Amino acid sequence: MDQHEDRETMEAFRSFVAKTFCYPLAPGENATDGEKLEYEKECNDMLQKRSSATERQLLDYKLKRGIWAREVIWENAKVMSAAAFWFLYGARSKELQLTGMRACGQVSGAGAAERGHKDMNLIETKSRNRMHWDNVEA
Numbered sequence: 617m618d619q620h621e622d623r624e625t626m627e628a629f630r631s632f633v634a635k636t637f638c639y640p641l642a643p644g645e646n647a648t649d650g651e652k653l654e655y656e657k658e659c660n661d662m663l664q665k666r667s668s669a670t671e672r673q674l675l676d677y678k679l680k681r682g683i684w685a686r687e688v689i690w691e692n693a694k695v696m697s698a699a700a701f702w703f704l705y706g707a708r709s710k711e712l713q714l715t716g717m718r719a720c721g722q723v724s725g726a727g728a729a730e731r732g733h734k735d736m737n738l739i740e741t742k743s744r745n746r747m748h749w750d751n752v753e754a
Contacts (some may be wrong), residue, residue, distance in 0.1 A: 630670055636715050637665045669711035676709065683708045 640658045643651045676682050683689070683705065693701050699720040706713025 632719060633666055633669050633711075633715055636718050637662050637669065637711070665711045669709075669715050673709040673712040677712060 639662050640655060643655050647655075677684050680690075689705050692704075696704075697720075699717060702713050702716035702720065706716055
């Protein structure tokens with residue numbers, strides 16, 4: 617599938633980049649001018665990283681320019697894991713590399729959630745249903 621031509625896939629990619637490079641927490645009402653300036657600087661840096669990952673670096677990747685022009689990279693991509701691919705070849709596209717590595721690290725099943733439910737079922741049973749949350753967490 618030509619994923620770069622699929623509108624839904626590209627919107628999901630942009631959304632993932634926005635989550636990867638999220639803005640810092642805004643300073644409180646009593647923040648000093650220095651803290652406010654630092655916040656503005658961090659927001660600008662994050663915006664730069666977002667645009668770098670979604671525009672320049674992705675375009676180079678798609679058009680196979682720069683390091684991506686090497687045919688050996690695309691041959692190796694067919695036989696190596698996605699995480700290894702981004703680890704080895706993404707160094708010149710730092711933001712795109714971080715996005716790729718983070719996407720490869722996502723859990724792709726419901727196993728972790730199911731284990732959480734199993735643990736909770738052992739704690740909260742019919743015989744212990746009057747237990748409050750603060751007691752359950754202890």
